[in-house]
Amino acid sequence: MTDRFYSRMFLLAALWNVIAAVAGLAFYQFQLQLFFGSDAYTDCFYQTLFYRIAITAVLIFGIGYYMVSRQITANRGIVWLGALGKLCLFCAFTCFFISGKVTAMAFALALGDLVWATLFLMFLFQTKDRVQYSTK
Numbered sequence: 001m002t003d004r005f006y007s008r009m010f011l012l013a014a015l016w017n018v019i020a021a022v023a024g025l026a027f028y029q030f031q032l033q034l035f036f037g038s039d040a041y042t043d044c045f046y047q048t049l050f051y052r053i054a055i056t057a058v059l060i061f062g063i064g065y066y067m068v069s070r071q072i073t074a075n076r077g078i079v080w081l082g083a084l085g086k087l088c089l090f091c092a093f094t095c096f097f098i099s100g101k102v103t104a105m106a107f108a109l110a111l112g113d114l115v116w117a118t119l120f121l122m123f124l125f126q127t128k129d130r131v132q133y134s135t136k
Helices: 003-026 028-036 045-070 076-098 104-126
Strands: none
Touching: 003 028, 003 045, 003 104, 028 045, 028 104, 045 076, 076 104
């Protein structure tokens, strides 16, 4: 794979996260019900707070993936954290889906994150010889 491919891949990953985050922040109640069922929204302050904190983290990772797209050999830590986070999210949502706690839509998005995690790991292993280390 070429640097151009990886740069575009991380730009798409950034868009994936930013779109999901903006939708979650703008349409919180709808997204919560879409992912967790029609009775999931309770208008509880703590539910709103923690969901929005999680969505903000998704947005921040999207910004990180954009940074990687601009300089793919210098931001590998972001990629490692993203891959790990996406794998953890996939595992959690798989368990929640099997136990009936999340919807098929949430599980489908978690499958998307599994694809991204696989691509991220592929990038990390295929480019490990071109790592830029800081001299400071």
